[in-house]
Amino acid sequence: MERWASRLGALLALIGGAVGLGNFLRFPFQAAKWGGGAFLVPYFVALVFVALPLVWMEMALGRASRRTASLPHLLQDLAAQKGRLIGLLGLYVSLGIASYYAYLTGWTLGYSVHALLGTFRGRSLDQTVAFHSVFLRQEGWVFYLGVWLILGLVLRKGLQKGLEALSRYAIPLLFLLAVGIAVGTLLLGHTGRCDTCSVGVGLAYLYKPRWEALAQPAVWLAATAQVFFSVGVGFGMYPVYAAHAGRLNAYREGLLTVLANTVAEVGLGGLIVIPLTTAFLGLEATQARASFGMGFEVMPYVLDAWGGRLLVLAWYALLFLAAFTSLIAMAWVGLVWLAEELGGSPARWTWPLMGALALLGLPTVVGFSEGTLDLYDYWMSNLFLLLSALGFWYIFRLRPLWQVLEEESAFRMPLFLRRILLITPPAFLGALLVGSFFQPAQADWVGAFRSLIHTGRWPFSPDALPVWLGAKLFASPVNGVGFLLLLACGMSLLLLSRRART
Numbered sequence: 001m002e003r004w005a006s007r008l009g010a011l012l013a014l015i016g017g018a019v020g021l022g023n024f025l026r027f028p029f030q031a032a033k034w035g036g037g038a039f040l041v042p043y044f045v046a047l048v049f050v051a052l053p054l055v056w057m058e059m060a061l062g063r064a065s066r067r068t069a070s071l072p073h074l075l076q077d078l079a080a081q082k083g084r085l086i087g088l089l090g091l092y093v094s095l096g097i098a099s100y101y102a103y104l105t106g107w108t109l110g111y112s113v114h115a116l117l118g119t120f121r122g123r124s125l126d127q128t129v130a131f132h133s134v135f136l137r138q139e140g141w142v143f144y145l146g147v148w149l150i151l152g153l154v155l156r157k158g159l160q161k162g163l164e165a166l167s168r169y170a171i172p173l174l175f176l177l178a179v180g181i182a183v184g185t186l187l188l189g190h191t192g193r194c195d196t197c198s199v200g201v202g203l204a205y206l207y208k209p210r211w212e213a214l215a216q217p218a219v220w221l222a223a224t225a226q227v228f229f230s231v232g233v234g235f236g237m238y239p240v241y242a243a244h245a246g247r248l249n250a251y252r253e254g255l256l257t258v259l260a261n262t263v264a265e266v267g268l269g270g271l272i273v274i275p276l277t278t279a280f281l282g283l284e285a286t287q288a289r290a291s292f293g294m295g296f297e298v299m300p301y302v303l304d305a306w307g308g309r310l311l312v313l314a315w316y317a318l319l320f321l322a323a324f325t326s327l328i329a330m331a332w333v334g335l336v337w338l339a340e341e342l343g344g345s346p347a348r349w350t351w352p353l354m355g356a357l358a359l360l361g362l363p364t365v366v367g368f369s370e371g372t373l374d375l376y377d378y379w380m381s382n383l384f385l386l387l388s389a390l391g392f393w394y395i396f397r398l399r400p401l402w403q404v405l406e407e408e409s410a411f412r413m414p415l416f417l418r419r420i421l422l423i424t425p426p427a428f429l430g431a432l433l434v435g436s437f438f439q440p441a442q443a444d445w446v447g448a449f450r451s452l453i454h455t456g457r458w459p460f461s462p463d464a465l466p467v468w469l470g471a472k473l474f475a476s477p478v479n480g481v482g483f484l485l486l487l488a489c490g491m492s493l494l495l496l497s498r499r500a501r502t
Helices: 007-018 021-033 036-064 071-117 125-138 140-155 158-188 199-207 211-215 217-231 237-243 250-271 273-281 283-289 299-307 309-342 346-366 372-398 402-407 415-438 445-455 465-473 477-501
Strands: none
Touching (some): 021 199, 021 217, 021 250, 021 273, 036 211, 036 237, 036 415, 071 125, 071 237, 071 309, 071 372, 071 477, 125 140, 125 299, 140 158, 140 309, 140 346, 158 199, 158 273, 199 273, 211 217, 217 250, 250 273, 250 402, 309 477, 346 372, 346 477, 372 465
């Protein structure tokens, strides 16, 4: 089993796997939507009592096995059949998310190329927004395949010359670009384009606390979900990366990874998109367009108006590095399992895995306008990612591994903290899972319980998992094909695992 060449390389790879598009594109709009500065209260509560403990627990799972880096195998060493099944679940999550995350990564790659070519120069806002639709129809699939090609070339080089070498350059460059754009945004001030065209107005919109929001359960669920998704627990990166280390201070490296992720999200992601778009479009226009897609529909216009094509290139290069280093972590989890399960080196299985994942994610490219990408994301993230994280917690709880964490560190977790940190992750994740199934109309949990008491009916939101999934499956044939491919992926993992065991 190949090991990391250095602790620094391992740490940078961990940070790269954790920091992704959600830090720069999802966080600002979640914070603005759910209470502004008040959103940060449940955010940091979830960070301390959910994300950080789960990172440590997952790394302990990887450190407990000294013979393998395959997720199902290392969990099987700890809990036999249960461990193998939970490992396969984590593997399924990693590969399923990678299949469509590559499409989003392709957006960042394509926009980087267009920024370099000067495509966005002189375009109006409407033209820039319209370009995104044209790009997805005509070029999205090209860059989708390009991402798989680049990913395969890097993965074939192995752990040290591929993942670690990439992380040593990509992660410092990512943070350098993010800091540069964030500092420039803070210095921009008022542009004079409209009354509310000011960075200060955007920062106030994003960070001004609306304390009454803390009384809403939906705010706590949204904050926990944001932390959970952005830190990257549940898909197997932490156990697998930890298993590759010769020695690893999991307490320290886990804390540093979470801190770097938080800096990227709260300290940098929050300072760029909403304040910058507000400075050029005004608060009303920003509020009207606020969504994940603003990073592609509006930001090229804003950045070009501010600093030209080099600034546009810097933004999309930053997003590409964030997306690609997360994608490579997901793919590596699958590649190591294939190599250990079926024999041979990871390089031998690189292109078969790239081809299988490209096929699995193809419906998201073909059926983007029908919501196939949303179907994949909702199915994997709102259901199986949560179940996988709960499974990792269960194995840690079944075999308390605090001693494994303490063997390579100088820190001993106090007993009362151990008890607290064993209770809080399943409580928060269980609430997220219940929230996915029973999300009420208008996110009004208090009103929903009142309705249940007085009428005996629960007012389901259209976004509640059973309602949403039922409607989405029959919305388009492409959605149905994509869903069948996701199911086939899970069955294939089970069959391959059983075949190898016999």
